[in-house]
Amino acid sequence: MDKHLLIKILSNFEVTGNSISFKKISSGYINDTFKIFIDAYPRYILQKINSKVFKKPEHIFYNIGLIQKNFINIGIKLVNSKFNRPYITINDSEYWRLMHYEDGSETYNYTTDSEIALECGKVLSNFHTSFENIDLTEFKYILKDFHCLPSRIQQFNDSCKNFNEEKLKDISGLINTINTFSQKFEIIYNSNLKKRLCHNDSKLNNILFDKYKKGLYLIDIDTIMPGLILYDFGDTVRTLVNPTSEEEKDLSKIKFNKKMFVSFITGFKPTLLNIKQNEKDLLPLSVALMPFMHGVRALTDHLNGNKYFKVSYPDQNLIRAKNLIKFSEVALNNEKYMKKIINT
Numbered sequence: 141m142d143k144h145l146l147i148k149i150l151s152n153f154e155v156t157g158n159s160i161s162f163k164k165i166s167s168g169y170i171n172d173t174f175k176i177f178i179d180a181y182p183r184y185i186l187q188k189i190n191s192k193v194f195k196k197p198e199h200i201f202y203n204i205g206l207i208q209k210n211f212i213n214i215g216i217k218l219v220n221s222k223f224n225r226p227y228i229t230i231n232d233s234e235y236w237r238l239m240h241y242e243d244g245s246e247t248y249n250y251t252t253d254s255e256i257a258l259e260c261g262k263v264l265s266n267f268h269t270s271f272e273n274i275d276l277t278e279f280k281y282i283l284k285d286f287h288c289l290p291s292r293i294q295q296f297n298d299s300c301k302n303f304n305e306e307k308l309k310d311i312s313g314l315i316n317t318i319n320t321f322s323q324k325f326e327i328i329y330n331s332n333l334k335k336r337l338c339h340n341d342s343k344l345n346n347i348l349f350d351k352y353k354k355g356l357y358l359i360d361i362d363t364i365m366p367g368l369i370l371y372d373f374g375d376t377v378r379t380l381v382n383p384t385s386e387e388e389k390d391l392s393k394i395k396f397n398k399k400m401f402v403s404f405i406t407g408f409k410p411t412l413l414n415i416k417q418n419e420k421d422l423l424p425l426s427v428a429l430m431p432f433m434h435g436v437r438a439l440t441d442h443l444n445g446n447k448y449f450k451v452s453y454p455d456q457n458l459i460r461a462k463n464l465i466k467f468s469e470v471a472l473n474n475e476k477y478m479k480k481i482i483n484t
Contacts, residue, residue: 146174150186152221152228153238162186170450171362175241182241184219189227189235189362193448197235199280200362201226206278207364212270214364215348215357244351247359248344250385254403257380259355261407263347264339264376267358268369268411271337276366279337283363286340287371289429290329292436293322299443311439311458317465318436324472325429328370331418338367344379369419373408374426380404381427382467386434389459391466396474405481412482424478428471435464 146162157178165173165185170193176184189197204226207214217240218226227237248256285291296318300308308315339346340363348356379386381397381404388394405412412420439461441448446457 146186149228149230149236150176150238152223152236153219154222155184155219155238157183170448171360176238182243184241185239187237187239189237191233191235194235194282194362196280196282197227199282201237203279203282203364204361207274210274212274214267214270214361216359216361242348242350242356245348245356246351247346247348250344250379250383252383252397252400253353254399255353256349256355257400257403258407259349259353260344260347260376260380261404261409263355263357263407264342264372265408265411267339267342268336268372269414272414274337276335276337279366282365286363286365287367287430287433288329289322289325289433289436292433292440293318296436296440296443299440303443314439314461314465317469318432318439321432321465321468321472322436325425325432328368328422328425328429331422333368333370333419333422334416335366336369337364338369338372339364340367340371340375342372342376344376347376368426369411369415370422370426371430373423374428374430377401377404377427378431378467378471382470384463386431386460386463386467387456388463391462394463394467394470396470396477398474398477401478402481420482421479423482424471424475427478428468428475431464431471432468435461435468438464 143162147160150160155178159179161177163175163177165175170190172188172190174186175182176186189200191197194200204218219238219240220226221228227235229235300315339358339361341360342358346358346360348359350356381400383395383397384393438449438457442455442457442461446454449457451457
């Protein structure tokens with residue numbers, strides 16, 4: 141993106157310094173994100189919210205405002221614009237926000253460090269403990285049916301209808317797996333589980349750490365809205381216990397790291413002790429649900445021409461889909477083990 145345009149956007153916020161430079165952060169799949177250096181030091185994160193994905197970005201800031209009214213600190217420090225709002229708009233369609241950069245902080249795309257797994261458990265537990273008694277009735281649903289697998293399956297089937305059998309033959313195995321596996325998760329949507337305020341995208345690289353590998357807080361807060369604790373638990377665990385990234389093409393490398401799971405559960409224990417039994421019973425299944433659902437979404441996006449997730453090569457979403465659905469199989473094979481550790 142043009143540097144002069146970024147400087148113009150940044151001028152709408154109260155930022156001082158003699159020299160300003162930018163570095164694009166490429167790890168995110170949705171928003172455009174830039175690290176801002178003031179006089180050669182990293183000071184801010186500038187982000188353009190993807191309005192093709194988030195149809196009503198103002199609802200994101202509304203939910204954050206409700207959290208602030210309840211005096212709950214979620215870590216993220218937004219910088220108000222000169223118009224006294226935590227964002228600016230360009231042409232009524234582009235939403236930009238500025239956040240303070242946590243000096244010395246870092247994220248991980250994947251890890252085999254059990255101390256990091258422990259810290260992830262603590263961060264997620266602290267997040268849910270903070271919202272234990274919050275009133276959900278005023279919160280907006282940012283993305284309708286975001287983690288509703290039946291809706292995702294319907295979208296996938298609708299996409300498949302646009303192709304003849306010949307065009308789909310290369311992914312026929314994946315399609316069969318999706319049709320078979322989707323039935324295994326029906327119990328989650330038929331169990332009348334308690335709604336909680338969830339992050340809804342609590343994967344490993346959305347957890348911020350300090351330079352000593354201590355967990356700080358969850359970032360990428362756009363999807364904070366009512367949901368099931370299973371979504372956050374499953375998303376965090378699936379990115380911790382798999383020793384590879386979801387971009388890995390060699391599916392034989394996809395494993396379930398039991399040591400990482402034990403460490404995460406140790407950190408997550410305070411929340412584990414407070415949730416309802418029907419939630420606890422389904423936590424292991426959620427570790428298979430979340431990669432399965434993400435895999436279905438990635439394959440749907442692949443069929444639709446890669447309109448949702450960012451890709452750097454044409455088959456990237458297909459690779460992600462194969463990877464994620466493979467791990468879902470691995471997680472299902474470890475369901476009994478997870479139940480044992482959770483109930484210990």
